[in-house]
Amino acid sequence: MSSTMDSDPLLALRHAIKTKSPITYVANSEPTGSLLAASHIVLSPTLSLPKSTTTRYSKPGTSAASPSDFFTLEAVYLAWLLRDAPVAEYMKQARENGLAVGFVSVTERKSIVEWLEGKVHDLKRIVSLTAESTTPPGTPTHPGAATVPLTTPKRTAHAADTTTPSKRRYVADQQDVEVVKRIKQNEVELRDRNTVLRGTKANNFSALQATYSEKLKKLKETKPGTTPVLAPTAGPLMQSRKAKNLYPIIMISSSPTALITMHNVKRFLQESLFESSSAARERAAAAGNSRAEDVIHIDRRRVPPSSSSQPTSTSRGDIQRYFVVDSTDALQKFGADAWERVVCVMTTGQAWQFRPYRWNEPRALFHHVKGVYVSWANDPPNTKIKDWNVTELKIDPHRRHIDKSVVAHFWQLIDDWTIANKPWLIKS
Numbered sequence: 481m482s483s484t485m486d487s488d489p490l491l492a493l494r495h496a497i498k499t500k501s502p503i504t505y506v507a508n509s510e511p512t513g514s515l516l517a518a519s520h521i522v523l524s525p526t527l528s529l530p531k532s533t534t535t536r537y538s539k540p541g542t543s544a545a546s547p548s549d550f551f552t553l554e555a556v557y558l559a560w561l562l563r564d565a566p567v568a569e570y571m572k573q574a575r576e577n578g579l580a581v582g583f584v585s586v587t588e589r590k591s592i593v594e595w596l597e598g599k600v601h602d603l604k605r606i607v608s609l610t611a612e613s614t615t616p617p618g619t620p621t622h623p624g625a626a627t628v629p630l631t632t633p634k635r636t637a638h639a640a641d642t643t644t645p646s647k648r649r650y651v652a653d654q655q656d657v658e659v660v661k662r663i664k665q666n667e668v669e670l671r672d673r674n675t676v677l678r679g680t681k682a683n684n685f686s687a688l689q690a691t692y693s694e695k696l697k698k699l700k701e702t703k704p705g706t707t708p709v710l711a712p713t714a715g716p717l718m719q720s721r722k723a724k725n726l727y728p729i730i731m732i733s734s735s736p737t738a739l740i741t742m743h744n745v746k747r748f749l750q751e752s753l754f755e756s757s758s759a760a761r762e763r764a765a766a767a768g769n770s771r772a773e774d775v776i777h778i779d780r781r782r783v784p785p786s787s788s789s790q791p792t793s794t795s796r797g798d799i800q801r802y803f804v805v806d807s808t809d810a811l812q813k814f815g816a817d818a819w820e821r822v823v824c825v826m827t828t829g830q831a832w833q834f835r836p837y838r839w840n841e842p843r844a845l846f847h848h849v850k851g852v853y854v855s856w857a858n859d860p861p862n863t864k865i866k867d868w869n870v871t872e873l874k875i876d877p878h879r880r881h882i883d884k885s886v887v888a889h890f891w892q893l894i895d896d897w898t899i900a901n902k903p904w905l906i907k908s
Contacts, residue, residue, distance in 0.1 A: 488609065732826040778804060820902075828853075850871075855874060
């Protein structure tokens, strides 16, 4: 049985999963943590298989007559690895791991996962090992291709004496592998109306809703029988400037160790109260929100420059809305000119945060936006940020009564920088 599992990739993968053996990746005989960069998947200390190895699991709607009609070991393993991932995330991860086509579909994922975990014993589209050959039917032969002798009733007695069924193993011909690669490059994944409408990520229309809420409110307040007065139409330049006047954007680090994350940033900047990210996550999970939003809006009442530091009933400023994101994917939802609206980047001092940014070098980045380095008040100085042109924002680990002054200092920094560098983003 052990020999059979070693010779069959599908059984070997199933055995590793059922016994909870660690599954690792190897690239050029060196361990790697990335499935995309790996060339082999290590299923046991004695078994390492190329991730492109063809399995006996056939693709739906095919005749199972050629190697391209079967899923690769990588595709089957990725279906099990992402068994609990949502549909959009699963398809995204499959594309990022180089499986734009040829991955196990969402409708097929559950059945193969149950088979791999031993919950079901038979799966209709897994070709039986009792077939005469483990090579898919119709596979052309090439000179020099490696073959494995098989024991069948049609074989000679001599062949039956020298081979056993447990030693049968499909060895992909290298020329076939190259042909399949070229075919896959030209393949186009068929989509139906459901997959097209579903998309790859959730859309956030809060900005559009906020834009039209005020206009709808004015229309409702218009008395019946009266014609609303239309404002003069502004030119294209004024219209673009007016659109930019609305909502500045603040980017924070996506690092899970950051003090300010998408879980606690709203309460910190809007309510002036710091709460640890883990506590905020648990509180949201208890309320039924297991995942943080990718775009958060913060409404803040600005104090007019001529008034005192504390607004009175006669000197209350306008409410300024800000958007907070932690990734460039979320930033792209604001359009092609989104970086022109970014006024602040909060950093943890880790340079990898800036790699996908428009300016991925810290000195250039903080020349175009306000940089804020968030840390604990008792942390030692960080030597990495001394040349970054950032302002340190210190948060006390215990004294919550000083959070209000820390947040007020942050907003004063943002106001001063925005007025000096991007005044069109300040709501007049």
